[in-house]
Amino acid sequence: MRTVIRNGYVIAPSNDFEGFADVSIVDGVIEMVGDVEGVSIDEEIDATGLVVAPGFVDIHAHLRDPGFTYKETIETGMRAAVKGGFTAICCMPNTNPTIDNIQTVEYIKSKAANVGICDVYPIGTITKGEKGEELTDMMSLKEAGCVAFSDDGRPVMNAEVLRKALIYAEDLNVPLTLHEEDLNISGDGVVNEGKIAFELGLKGIPNVSESSIIARDVEIAKSTNTHLHICHVSTKESIDVLKKAKMDSGRITFEVTPHHLSLTDEEIKDYNTFAKVNPPLRSKEDVKAVHGAFSLGLVDAIATDHAPHDEDSKRCTIQNAAFGISGFETAFAVVNTYLVETGVVSLADAIALMTVKPARIFHLDTGTLNEGSSANIVLIDKNREWVVDRNKFVSKGKNTPYHDKKLKGAIVKTFYKGMIVYSEEV
Ligand SMILES: NC(=O)N[C@@H](CC(=O)O)C(=O)O
Numbered sequence: 001m002r003t004v005i006r007n008g009y010v011i012a013p014s015n016d017f018e019g020f021a022d023v024s025i026v027d028g029v030i031e032m033v034g035d036v037e038g039v040s041i042d043e044e045i046d047a048t049g050l051v052v053a054p055g056f057v058d059i060h061a062h063l064r065d066p067g068f069t070y071k072e073t074i075e076t077g078m079r080a081a082v083k084g085g086f087t088a089i090c091c092m093p094n095t096n097p098t099i100d101n102i103q104t105v106e107y108i109k110s111k112a113a114n115v116g117i118c119d120v121y122p123i124g125t126i127t128k129g130e131k132g133e134e135l136t137d138m139m140s141l142k143e144a145g146c147v148a149f150s151d152d153g154r155p156v157m158n159a160e161v162l163r164k165a166l167i168y169a170e171d172l173n174v175p176l177t178l179h180e181e182d183l184n185i186s187g188d189g190v191v192n193e194g195k196i197a198f199e200l201g202l203k204g205i206p207n208v209s210e211s212s213i214i215a216r217d218v219e220i221a222k223s224t225n226t227h228l229h230i231c232h233v234s235t236k237e238s239i240d241v242l243k244k245a246k247m248d249s250g251r252i253t254f255e256v257t258p259h260h261l262s263l264t265d266e267e268i269k270d271y272n273t274f275a276k277v278n279p280p281l282r283s284k285e286d287v288k289a290v291h292g293a294f295s296l297g298l299v300d301a302i303a304t305d306h307a308p309h310d311e312d313s314k315r316c317t318i319q320n321a322a323f324g325i326s327g328f329e330t331a332f333a334v335v336n337t338y339l340v341e342t343g344v345v346s347l348a349d350a351i352a353l354m355t356v357k358p359a360r361i362f363h364l365d366t367g368t369l370n371e372g373s374s375a376n377i378v379l380i381d382k383n384r385e386w387v388v389d390r391n392k393f394v395s396k397g398k399n400t401p402y403h404d405k406k407l408k409g410a411i412v413k414t415f416y417k418g419m420i421v422y423s424e425e426v
């Protein structure tokens with residue numbers, strides 16, 4: 001069975017290729033990118049006017065299953081992911097139970113395999129129950145299928161615990177991906193510390209809560225000579241620390257979320273709990289510094305931090321509301337609108353940051369259009385403008401600060417192993 005995607009503009013960052021070409025798929029695998037002529041074709045897909053790219057890879061998402069299936073399930077999360085153009089997602093372990101045991105890894109893998117519309121890679125916890133004290137059995141968890149380790153939602157506050165974890169992770173050749181926040185500094189802050197928090201009478205989370213722990217962990221990783229990946233970087237000071245760290249060692253990678261590259265704490269002005277997220281949406285200067293980091297090529301990946309929540313967790317006071325943004329279904333459009341259309345990075349660079357670059361950080365064999373790889377492909381209309389409607393989200397989490405905002409760039413179709421797993425309604 002041969003399917004050919006014709007007339008599209010192909011962007012394949014792993015080969016540095018960009019241009020009009022056909023993509024042929026045989027039995028779920030990419031046969032070639034180029035001129036497909038003189039062979040038997042069973043099915044043709046017309047991609048005139050569309051960009052053809054590898055399916056997106058997300059190294060930071062919350063699927064909430066097991067334990068919080070009223071917020072999301074593995075199935076609803078996967079459906080939201082493919083609607084957003086993702087064909088590989090890595091799920092954070094702050095579930096209940098946490099992903100600190102093999103049974104939970106097996107549970108996630110088997111549920112995901114049953115749904116079968118994208119790859120789901122579990123991330124194990126660094127410490128048992130994310131309590132920050134006792135390390136998990138990383139070796140067994142890796143053998144069971146964990147591709148990285150994180151206590152996301154929480155930092156590893158004990159520096160010695162983290163130091164040991166870095167050494168073990170390096171031995172196992174798996175990355176640690178860290179939520180960086182000094183809990184003593186953050187306290188019970190709810191939004192970015194600054195003018196807006198002050199005006200609203202809300203407790204702030206200062207920038208130094210993030211940058212101080214990043215500086216600490218960069219030093220620890222330097223002393224152990226190990227790789228370290230940093231989650232959801234949001235401040236100018238963090239970027240300064242990371243810029244220097246990268247010049248020193250090159251063994252540091254970091255991700256930025258679509259919301260931190262696009263929105264500021266202005267969003268919180270109407271006490272909008274949908275804009276409450278950790279780390280918080282920061283100031284204009286911070287967003288500018290994040291853009292500067294993209295321009296300099298310092299950012300290693302864009303990751304959604306898809307954090308779906310139920311209505312009760314968000315329809316309450318800003319103090320009590322849960323932190324988190326439902327991100328899969330707006331990710332590409334936000335990146336295209338705020339980073340590509342503004343000229344900060346090219347579309348090809350943005351796609352690299354959402355495909356092969358994150359895949360490489362987690363050693364995942366995906367995110368390319370290479371011959372012989374699984375036909376995980378997204379078709380994009382980069383010029384289409386649309387207005388976000390939270391009620392149309394496939395994710396159970398309708399918590400988006402982009403509701404009613406106009407974005408540019410739409411996912412038209414998503415292929416997983418050659419199957420169409422998402423096709424927009426027309
Ligand atoms: N980002 C968030 O605001 N929330 C995440 C936790 C996290 O990513 O730190 C969640 O699990 O809801």
Ligand SMILES: [Zn+2]
Nearest residue numbers: 152153179231
């Ligand atoms: Zn986090």
Ligand SMILES: [Zn+2]
Nearest residue numbers: 092152153305
């Ligand atoms: Zn997270």
